[in-house]
Amino acid sequence: MNKNIILAGVGGQGLVLTTKIICEAAFKAGFDVKSNDVVGLSQRGGKVWGSVRIGEKVYSPNILPKSADILLGMEPLEAYRWSGSLKEGGIAIVNTKTIAPVPVMFEEAPYPEDWLEVMEQKYQVITMNAVEEGVKLGSSKVANTFLLGILAKRLAFDTKFWLEAIEENVPAKFLDMNKRAFEIGYAY
Amino acid sequence: MFILKKAQLMTGNEALARGFYEAGGQLAASYPGSPTVGILTAVKNYEEVYGEFSINEKVAVEVGIGASFAGGRTMVSMKHVGLNIAADPFMTFTQTKVNGGFVLVTGDDPGMASSQNEQDNRIFAKFAHCPILDPSNSQEAKDFVGMALDMSEAYHCPVVMRITSRLCHSRSVVELGPRVTKENPGFSGELQHYAMIPPNTYQKQYDMKLRLEALEEAANTFEGNVYLPSDRKDVLILTSGLMYNNLMELDLGLSIYKLGMVYPLPIKKLEELSKSYERIFVLEEMMPFIEDELKLHGIACEGKAHFTFTGEIFSEMILEGLIKAGVVDSSLEIQETPVNTVARLPMFCAGCPHRPVYDILKKTKKKVIGDIGCYSLAVLPPFEVSNSVISMGASIGIAKGMAKINRMKGIQEPVIATIGDGTFFHSGITGMINMLHQNKDENITILILNNGLTAMTGGQENANTGHYIEAADMRVDIPALLKAAGLPAVQVIDQFDYKEAKRVINEAIKHEGLSIVMTTRPCALNFKIKEPAYYVDPEICIGCRSCLKTNCPPILMRAYEGMEKLKSSIDPTMCVGCSVCSQVCPVGAIKRSEVK
Structure with a gap:
């Protein structure tokens, strides 16, 4: 199995931790892994992205243009921005909760409301308002774990590796909520 | 599928820390700066190693020099521009007979993801007569630390480990090993080797020259330099660091010479190889460093004619360059289809204590001299209120110089400087004391934005954090310190009391003379505000x-x-x-x- 995964989001959404969990789950499953944890200013509302490459032997952490199998979009505009890196027919998993960038806040540019329509023409798009789902479970902080569940379903390794990686990386008091979010995502 | 024993995924930064631990490292010092912050953070997980974030890079290098003098294995890490401030001790230390192994890690930032310039510190290392190692993944980052320390002790010189931002933050598999302990010879105190005044320094110029010659010879058999010939005998690619992996990813079947040590180069080996290849290409980010070295030695090569001189070089850019150079077939070209959509630049966090300050400053319509920290985001829209950002602590000196010229020109324009607490302690304090000299009551307002820690790099403790966190061991009182120096009384404000903060700042700006205002709200990321929405x-x-x-x-x-x-x-x-x-x-x- 060779999989290239691109992650895109907004600084502060937890992209580094999410990248780490994907890497560790894949590594536990016996694969070679390389990642870019985060590129850009983390935690300050700017665009951030990361990548995970999984396979028998991986050289570069970078993904060639149009070579990503899966795009994990934590925010629609950021998913849209990075959609060009997907293979034709690739999978985009997108949290639909929007975060307005400065030009949108200042009414200088519209938010690209047609992102889904445009992306669906080329890719298989799976959407979920993960923030809303998180609030239902008790915290918007578990939003990314739903997305991990959706991702896990599309990667051919045992969920036990995912659960181990999640357990090792989230605070103990949020573990049950994260497990539940993962299961909901996996069954989504 | 492969199963490694005792292996784990590590970022380049974590791997450097692990390498230092395994090699018997004893003292690590750093100053937080992207991309190398994670090295010292990871070092702190190893109880056997003393680690500190020093007050600045110069002090970190000095603490490191002391440890090395005393025979301890030492690692000092910093972002590329950190070496500028540490250059003074480093450039003279390099002349000494290095005792305990000393590795200086410089985090270069091709593409400037989080830096104010793109300086290529390989130039600096050459300037300092030091060998340079350049790892290509986390495993090498770990292994090269041990090799660097051995090299440092064998050749009695500091060794520079150059790592780039992408590798610092890239995770890959690392095999773990046990920690070895080294015998510590202690400090000999030999004047001719450590007391760097003339005439002792005369001999040192020869010593440095000789060690580089010996290293150049050793480079021919250095295990980090790997020749990987293929069936194609027309072209040889010379590369190092992550570029090697970006090239390997393309699977082009070209002959490669991968350099683990990029200075000094294995000249003999390269001269020999140059006879068997028609064309030699150098693949390197930023300056044509390796390319220039080859050309200095009369070895014909190509490089920057095909590959960009700034920013990162990704696989697709390597391919494009090689296609243009006629080395590989154009059918391999990869077409990019970037999606152009609304930009998203970073901004102050929700609850950030800088927000009201810059809102107030924007309303004054005055020009503001900024400094290095989160508040450099005030350069971006919608604030666009920091008119200059240069280097750590520079705002204060710049404000003084501007005020002097304004006065000469007869301009009644107040000058405003903003500086954070971390930056103030790093190197703003010297500029502040310099304000006392020939002070003619020019209208200068200095705003010290005290948010309790060094925030932009993730919230490291600094000399004033003890006022915010009980367990922190330094609690320098900035107003008391400045008062003791004879500076005007610091006006301390709570910027979340917006009206009062605005009044104090505006009055300070009106005041003909030096005014110092200090804000006190802590970083909202590290000290969460938990109030109702x-x-x-x-x-x-x-x-x-x-x-x-x-x-x-x-x-x-x-x-x-x-x-x-x-x-x-x-x-x-x-x-x-x-x-x-x-x-x-x-x-x-x-x-x-x-x-x-």
Whole structure:
């Protein structure tokens, strides 16, 4: 199995931790892994992205243009921005909760409301308002774990590796909520 | 599928720390700066190693020199520009007979993801007569630390480990090994080797020359330099670091010479190889460093003619360069189809204590001299209020120089400088004391934005953190310190009391003379504000956008049912309850929720 995964989001959404969990789950499953944890200013509302490459032997952490199998979009505009890196027919998993960038806040540019329509023409798009789902479970902080569940379903390794990686990386008091979010995502 | 024993995934930064631990490292010092922050953070997980974030890079190098003198294995890490301030001790230390192994890690930032310039510190290392190692993945980052320390002790010189930002933050598999302990010879105190005044320094010029010659010879058999010949005998690619992996990814079947040590080069080996290849290409980011070295030695090669001189070089860019050079077939070309959409630049976090300060400064319409820290984001829209950002601590000296010239020109223009607490301790304090000299009451206002720690790099403790965190061991009192120096009394304000903060700042700007104001609210990321969210009453809101202009992530204009004008709104999942927007609202439309 060779999989290239691109992650895109907004600084502060937890992209580094999410990248780490994907890497560790894949590594536990016996694969070679390389990642870019985060590129850009983390935690300050700017665009951030990361990548995970999984396979028998991986050289570069970078993904060639149009070579990503899966795009994990934590925010629609950021998913849209990075959609060009997907293979034709690739999978985009997108949290639909929007975060307005400065030009949108200042009414200088519209938010690209047609992102889904445009992306669906080329890719298989799976959407979920993960923030809303998180609030239902008790915290918007578990939003990314739903997305991990959706991702896990599309990667051919045992969920036990995912659960181990999640357990090792989230605070103990949020573990049950994260497990539940993962299961909901996996069954989504 | 492969199964490694005792292997784990590590970032380049974590791997450097692990390598230092395994090699018997004893003292690690650093100053936080992207991309190398994670090295010292990871070092702190190893009990056997003493680690500190020093007050600045110069002090970190000095602490490191002491450890090395005393025979301890030492690693000092910093971002590329950190070496500029550490250059003074480093450039003279390099002349000494290095005792305990000394590795200096420089985090270069091709593409400037988080830096104010793109300096290529390989130039610096050559300037300092030091060998340079350049790892290509986390495993090498770990292994090269041990090799660097051995090399440092064998050749009695500091060794520079050059790592780039991408590798610092890239995770890959590392095999773990045990920690070895080295015998510590102690400090000999030999004057001719450590007391660097002339005539002792005369001999040192020869010593440095000789060690580089010996290293150049050793480079021919250095295990980190790997020749990987293929069936293609026309072209040889010379590369190092992550470029090697970006090239390997393309699977082009070209002959490669991968350099683990990029200075000095294995010249003999390269001269020999140059006879068997028609063309030699050098693949390196930023300056043509390796290319120039080859050319200096009369070895014909190509490099920057095909590959960019700035930014990162990704696989597709390597391919493009090689296609243009006629080395590989153009059918391999990869077409990019970037999606052009709305830009998203970083902004102050929800509840950031810098927000009200820059909102107040923007309203003064004055020019502001900024400094290095999160507040450099005030350069970006919508604030666009920091008119200059140069280097750590520079704002204060720059403000003085501007004020002197303004006075000569007869301009009555107040000069405002803003500086954070971390930057103040790093190197603002010297500029501050320099304010006392030939002070002719020029109108200068210095705003010390004290947020309790070094925030932009993730919240490391600094000399004043003890005022915010009980367990922190330094609690320098900035107003008392400046008072003791004879500077004007510092006016201490709470910037979340917006009106009062505005009054004090505006009065300071009006005052003909030096004014110093210090804000006190801590970083909102590291000291979470847990107040009820605020909300907009659209019936009261007049749509003036005063709140929007504070540029807080949860604030957005939106349509409300039955209302023609757009009115403000606050996303309750993002609001932390700092109250600044409600204080700038002229009509009291923004209210605090009853419950959290």
